[in-house]
Amino acid sequence: MTRVLIVDDHRLFRSGVRAELGDSIEVVGEAEDVDSAVKAIAELRPDVVLLDVHMPGGGGQEVLRRVLGSGSQVCFLALSVSDAAEDVIGVIRGGARGYVTKNISGRELTDAIRRVADGDAVFSPRLAGFVLDAFASSEAPSIDPELDSLTQREREVLRLIARGYAYKEIAKELFISVKTVETHVSSVLRKLQLSNRHELSRWATARRLV
Amino acid sequence: MADQKTVVEPEAGVPYRRMMRPMEGRLVGGVAQGLAAQLKLDPVVIRLVFVLLSVVGGVGGVAYAVLWMITPREPYQGEPPARDWSQLAAFTAIGVALFAFGFLTGASRGGVGMLPFAIGGIGGLILWQQADPERRKHWVSGATRSIRKNRVRTLLGVMLVVAGGVGFLMVEGQLHEAGQGLLLTVVVVGGLAVIAAPWLAGLWKELQLERRERIRQEERAEVAAMVHDSVLHTLTLIQRVAHDQREVTRLARAQERDLRNWLYQPAQDADATLAAAVRRIAAEEEDAHGVPIEVVCVGDIGLDSGGRLAAMLKAGRQAMVNAAKYSESPSISVYAEVEGEEATIFVKDRGKGFDLDAVPVDRMGIRESIIGRMERHGGAARVRTEPGEGTEVMLTMKVEKQ
Numbered sequence: 001m002t003r004v005l006i007v008d009d010h011r012l013f014r015s016g017v018r019a020e021l022g023d024s025i026e027v028v029g030e031a032e033d034v035d036s037a038v039k040a041i042a043e044l045r046p047d048v049v050l051l052d053v054h055m056p057g058g059g060g061q062e063v064l065r066r067v068l069g070s071g072s073q074v075c076f077l078a079l080s081v082s083d084a085a086e087d088v089i090g091v092i093r094g095g096a097r098g099y100v101t102k103n104i105s106g107r108e109l110t111d112a113i114r115r116v117a118d119g120d121a122v123f124s125p126r127l128a129g130f131v132l133d134a135f136a137s138s139e140a141p142s143i144d145p146e147l148d149s150l151t152q153r154e155r156e157v158l159r160l161i162a163r164g165y166a167y168k169e170i171a172k173e174l175f176i177s178v179k180t181v182e183t184h185v186s187s188v189l190r191k192l193q194l195s196n197r198h199e200l201s202r203w204a205t206a207r208r209l210v
Numbered sequence: 211m212a213d214q215k216t217v218v219e220p221e222a223g224v225p226y227r228r229m230m231r232p233m234e235g236r237l238v239g240g241v242a243q244g245l246a247a248q249l250k251l252d253p254v255v256i257r258l259v260f261v262l263l264s265v266v267g268g269v270g271g272v273a274y275a276v277l278w279m280i281t282p283r284e285p286y287q288g289e290p291p292a293r294d295w296s297q298l299a300a301f302t303a304i305g306v307a308l309f310a311f312g313f314l315t316g317a318s319r320g321g322v323g324m325l326p327f328a329i330g331g332i333g334g335l336i337l338w339q340q341a342d343p344e345r346r347k348h349w350v351s352g353a354t355r356s357i358r359k360n361r362v363r364t365l366l367g368v369m370l371v372v373a374g375g376v377g378f379l380m381v382e383g384q385l386h387e388a389g390q391g392l393l394l395t396v397v398v399v400g401g402l403a404v405i406a407a408p409w410l411a412g413l414w415k416e417l418q419l420e421r422r423e424r425i426r427q428e429e430r431a432e433v434a435a436m437v438h439d440s441v442l443h444t445l446t447l448i449q450r451v452a453h454d455q456r457e458v459t460r461l462a463r464a465q466e467r468d469l470r471n472w473l474y475q476p477a478q479d480a481d482a483t484l485a486a487a488v489r490r491i492a493a494e495e496e497d498a499h500g501v502p503i504e505v506v507c508v509g510d511i512g513l514d515s516g517g518r519l520a521a522m523l524k525a526g527r528q529a530m531v532n533a534a535k536y537s538e539s540p541s542i543s544v545y546a547e548v549e550g551e552e553a554t555i556f557v558k559d560r561g562k563g564f565d566l567d568a569v570p571v572d573r574m575g576i577r578e579s580i581i582g583r584m585e586r587h588g589g590a591a592r593v594r595t596e597p598g599e600g601t602e603v604m605l606t607m608k609v610e611k612q
Contacts, residue, residue, distance in 0.1 A: 084474045103502075125543060129506035136509060136549075162506045163602070164543025164558045 002117045003028045005046040007037040007063065008079070009055045013102070017050065017079075020106030025113055037063045041074055047117045051096060053080035053087050064094035077116045079104075083126050089134070092192055098122025120182040121189035128161035131192060147195045150188060157184045231278070233286035237298045239278040261301055265308040280409070440468050460500035467493055484519055484553060485510040488546040491527045499534035502541040509548035511609055521587040522555060522607045528579040529557035529603035537561025537601060553609045558602040563595045580605070 003026050006014050014030045021027060028044050031037035034057035041049060041063075049067075053060040060078055067074060076096040080087060088099050097116045100109065101124060112122040123131070135150050150158070153174075160170045167185075171178045229248045231240035242260060246253035263270025444465040451457045485507035492503040513519050526544070533542045539561030546555045569576065576593060580603060584591040589607035 082474075083470075125504060125506045125545070129508050129545070132508045132547075159545075159547070162508065162547075163545040163556045164504070164560075 001026050002048060002113055003044075003046045004048050004050060004113060005029050005031065005037075005040055005044055006050045007031045007040075007055070007060075008050070008052040009033060010052075013052075017109070020109065021113070022106070022110045025110055033057045034059070034062045034066070038066050041067050041072065046074060048113050049074055049076050050079050050113070051076050051091070053078055053082055053091055060091050060096070061094045064091065064096060068095045075116045075119070077112060077122060079109075083124075085130055088127055088130055089192075092127070092189070095193065097189065099127045100124050101126070115182070119186075121185045123158070123161050123185055123188070125162045125164055128158040131188060132158050132162065135191075147191050150191065154184050154188050157181055158188060161185075229281050230284040231281050232284045234291050235294075237293055237301065239274070240283070241274055241277045241281060244281055244284075245277065257301055258304070261305045262308065265305060436472060440465060456500050459502075460497070463500075463502055464493075464497050467496070483510045483512055484523075484548060485546055487513065487519075487523050488526065488544060488555065491523060492530060492544050495527065495530045495534055499531070501534040501539070503530060503534070503544055504541060505544045505546070507546045511548045511553060514609070518587045518589065518607055519553065519609070521583050522553065522589060522605050525580045525583045525591060525605050526555045526557060526603075528575060528583075529555075529605070532575055532603075533557060533559040533561065533601065537563070539600065548609065551608055551610070553607045555605045556602060557605075558600065560600040563597050563599045563601050565597055566593060566595055 001024065004021070005028055006017055007030070008014050008017075009032050011032070014032075018027050018030075028046050029040050031040045033055055037049070037051075037055075049063075051060045051063060055063075060076075060080075064076060067076075076091075076098075078088075078091040078096040078099045079102055080091075080099070081102045082088075083101050092099055097119075098112060098121055100112050100122060104112070104124075115122050131150075132155065135148075156174060157170060160173060165173065167178050167181045170181050174181075229244050231244045232247070233240060235253075236243055237257070242256040243253045245251075246256045249256070260270040260274055263273065444461050448458050448461050451461070488507060489505050492505045496503045511519070526546075530542060530544065533539060537559040539559035541560075543558045544556065545558075547553070566576075580593070581591045584605055584607070587607070589605065591606075592604045593601065594604070595601035
């Protein structure tokens with residue numbers, strides 16, 4: 001049973017998510033702002049935190065900073081109505097293991113939570129598009145070639161996600177296992193979080209793409 | 211005499227306050243009283259100074275008039291109190307007596323030499339009086355600090371000024387005629403500048419404030435118009451068609467897209483680049499068929515004049531229409547990518563799919579509008595589908611690298 005904490009400042013949305021999540025997910029609590037979220041995470045020790053990006057008191061990024069900064073190992077899945085590039089890249093670089101938009105279906109959300117709880121990453125098609133765009137080939141010299149570019153395989157996986165393929169379909173398409181797909185996506189997540197790639201930050205702030 | 215009650219003491223904690231002209235106890239305009247309160251002197255002293263200065267070259271009168279104009283009147287409730295005419299008469303008598311004395315002895319003629327000092331002094335006074343307390347403190351501390359910091363420079367400056375002054379005085383013997391006029395002109399212009407400076411600064415500040423306020427109001431009006439024209443309108447429509455779930459979803463989707471574009475999207479010309487055109491087409495078909503179409507774009511390119519990308523967009527639109535109309539998929543994914551010398555569009559649904567070989571020859575949708583069109587323009591189209599597996603249409607077109 002995966003134990004989940006819902007952090008969102010809209011009460012209606014919290015109850016909606018609670019109702020939509022399947023039986024295999026146990027909602028252990030809710031929080032409505034940064035302070036109560038940090039407190040609840042410390043007290044309830046959930047497996048996964050569903051984190052809203054925009055909240056009073058600094059938003060999701062502030063929660064990430066305070067919780068992950070204190071050495072906690074809890075997994076975050078960002079959930080937001082916004083799919084503005086700076087929000088998406090912001091929370092991912094802040095430490096969230098996935099980003100989905102709020103119009104996601106209950107079944108997909110359940111899948112995403114389970115995947116994050118298993119230590120894998122969850123990329124929406126749009127996030128995959130952002131990453132492909134941000135890591136697009138460029139003449140600028142990179143500081144760390146391993147972190148600052150995607151492998152051919154990773155690009156293929158991301159492109160299929162952007163095209164709307166589920167992990168299972170990607171595995172079938174590329175003749176690899178679902179576990180390998182997950183490994184590739186986790187590797188991209190790590191690069192996205194750790195890369196100092198100049199374009200990444202500049203791109204996220206300069207372009208307000210949806 | 212001065213009615214001390216009317217002199218409002220500066221409030222505790224506020225060391226400076228703006229000079230005001232009190233109504234109560236005034237003789238002419240309340241200027242002397244206000245000034246007295248400001249300088250913490252007896253109003254009688256100020257009045258005598260004004261009278262004296264008026265006699266000597268008329269400077270006092272001018273100064274009084276200027277101060278009267280620029281000093282705000284203290285708010286006063288009720289009927290304005292009557293002036294103390296006997297006091298006014300006394301001061302007038304003193305003035306007349308002094309003027310007569312000056313006229314007889316010829317002392318007032320020397321008064322012209324006082325003019326620059328008087329104007330400069332008044333100017334400084336105005337500057338001081340107009341400035342707000344914070345800035346005054348800043349001036350004082352700034353000046354003392356800079357003097358302390360740059361002792362050598364200050365000393366040098368003073369020496370230069372003194373040397374210049376001495377030199378000027380020595381030469382003045384020869385340039386006596388011209389020098390006098392020049393000096394007076396400089397003094398008058400300087401005085402005017404000093405007088406006008408705070409007023410101009412105030413005007414400028416006010417203008418800036420007004421502009422900022424206007425911009426804010428325009429922005430608010432734009433937001434209000436946006437909310438009214440679209441969001442409120444849609445909410446009303448949704449209430450009216452509440453029984454029709456499909457229509458409600460369609461309306462909400464369209465509104466969401468609108469709002470998102472408005473919030474996050476840079477103003478884009480939908481006919482200028484491939485990504486913008488794909489987004490626009492997806493929005494139109496989503497609106498027409500009520501099926502959500504998720505668009506992801508990577509890279510972008512300007513539309514070519516040869517119409518090859520336009521043909522690709524038409525094929526893409528046809529693929530979206532097919533998916534929306536026949537696939538029964540709850541949503542459609544569109545992915546457009548420009549990389550290197552190739553532009554690609556994928557249109558994918560998770561609907562019922564179909565057997566490509568079983569499509570009747572006379573059905574033009576896929577064969578002509580998609581595959582045929584792409585091939586005629588030098589591109590390629592591939593359709594992957596199987597019954598129950600959904601459909602994906604892939605369009606590729608060579609483009610010139612930009």
